[in-house]
Amino acid sequence: MKDVFKSPQESQVETRYLVLPEHANHYGTVFGGVIMSWIDIAAAMTAERHCQHEAVTVSIDGISFISPINIGDHVVVKAGINYVGNTSMEIGVVVIKENPRTGEQIKATSAYLTFVGLNRKKKPVQIPKIKPETEDEIRRFENAKIRVKSRRELFKNLK
Ligand SMILES: CC(C)(COP(=O)(O)OP(=O)(O)OC[C@H]1O[C@@H](n2cnc3c(N)ncnc32)[C@H](O)[C@@H]1OP(=O)(O)O)[C@@H](O)C(=O)NCCC(=O)NCCS
Numbered sequence: 001m002k003d004v005f006k007s008p009q010e011s012q013v014e015t016r017y018l019v020l021p022e023h024a025n026h027y028g029t030v031f032g033g034v035i036m037s038w039i040d041i042a043a044a045m046t047a048e049r050h051c052q053h054e055a056v057t058v059s060i061d062g063i064s065f066i067s068p069i070n071i072g073d074h075v076v077v078k079a080g081i082n083y084v085g086n087t088s089m090e091i092g093v094v095v096i097k098e099n100p101r102t103g104e105q106i107k108a109t110s111a112y113l114t115f116v117g118l119n120r121k122k123k124p125v126q127i128p129k130i131k132p133e134t135e136d137e138i139r140r141f142e143n144a145k146i147r148v149k150s151r152r153e154l155f156k157n158l159k
Contacts, residue, residue, distance in 0.1 A: 003128075003129050004128040004129065005128065005129050005130065005131040006050060006128045006129070006130060006131065007130070007131055007133065008080050008081045008082075008130050008132060008137050008140075010049070010050070011046045011047075011049035011050035011080070011081050012046065012078070012079070012080045013042045013043075013045045013046045013049070013077075013078070013079045013080075014042075014076065014077070014078050014079075015038070015041070015042050015045075015076075015077045016074060016075065016076055016077075017038060017074070017075040017077070018072075018074060018075075019069060019070065019071050019072060019073045019074075019075060020071065021071055023071075024071050028070065028071060029068040029069060029070055029071075030068070030069040030070075030071075030073075030075075032065060035065070035069070035095060035108075035109050036060070036063070036111075038075070038077050038095065039060075039063075039077065039079075039093045039095065039109070039111050039113070040057055040060070040113065041077075042077040042078070042079035042093055043057070043079045043091040043093050043111075043113040043115065044057065044115065045079070046079040046080060046081055046091050047081070047089055047091055047115035047117070050081050050084075050089060050127065050128065050130075051089065051115075051117035051125075051127035051128065053117040053118060053119065053125055053127065054117070054118045054122075055089075055115040055116065055117050055118070056115060056116055056118060057113055057114070057115055058088065058114045058115065058116050059113070059114045059151075060111060060112070060113045060114075061111075061112055061113075061114075061147075061151070062110070062111060062112040062147070063109070063110070063111040063112075064109065064110050064111070065108070065109050066107055066108055066109060066110070067097065067106050067107065067108045068108070069095075069097045069108050069109075070097075072100070073097045073098065073099065073100075074097070074098040074099075074100050075095060075096070075097055075098070075108070076095070076096040076098060076105070077093065077094075077095050077096075078093065078094050078095075078096070079091055079092070079093045080092055080140070081130055082112070082140040082141060082143070082144035083130070083140075083141055083144030083145060083148060084127060084128070084129050084130050085148065086124075086126055086127075087116050087117055087124035087125055087126060087127060088114050088115065088116045088117075088124075089114070089115050089116075089117070089127060090112055090113070090114055090144045090147065090148065091112070091113045091114075091115060092110070092111075092112055092140060092144070093109075093110065093111050093112075093113065094107060094109070094110045095107075095108045095109035095110070096108060112144070112147060114151075
């Protein structure tokens with residue numbers, strides 16, 4: 001089958017949330033599980049937009065909680081495709097907290113997720129490749145290639 005190439009820009013997703021008390025833990029900051037759910041949703045939309053198939057999360061790794069998010073903060077979740085294998089794709093997500101009074105933005109969380117595209121029979125399906133063009137897209141692609149290789153080696157070496 002001839003390879004189809006798509007730009008990462010075609011599938012980018014940016015979502016905003018207002019942090020309410022129901023999102024917070026007993027310390028008054030956003031519960032990590034809520035942030036992970038926002039990350040998974042944004043990444044899933046990117047994966048579906050890219051492959052135009054059902055796309056399921058197969059792994060989440062490299063999740064870093066860098067800065068706490070407070071009630072009343074605005075949260076921006078940005079997801080973009082970094083790399084495509086055969087049936088799998090790596091999506092990178094960054095979560096930014098924004099102070100609505102000052103507009104100051106601080107990176108709060110980041111993560112890498114692997115999704116697999118499925119056909120109607122729920123079997124992995126070949127998905128379009130990506131064509132990284134900008135400096136950032138090329139950097140993300142090259143870094144993701146290293147992560148994919150190291151994940152494969154890890155699985156191979158684990159008993
Ligand atoms: C996704 C699923 C169908 C893949 O099945 P599988 O038998 O592992 O399929 P394969 O071995 O052919 O792997 C498919 C691809 O996923 C990759 N993959 C599999 N497990 C992986 C993991 N833990 N981390 C990263 N990549 C993984 C493989 O390397 C392969 O990539 P490639 O085709 O680009 O080379 C199966 O794992 C599944 O149904 N998982 C549950 C998904 C789910 O319920 N998610 C939560 C709700 S969305």
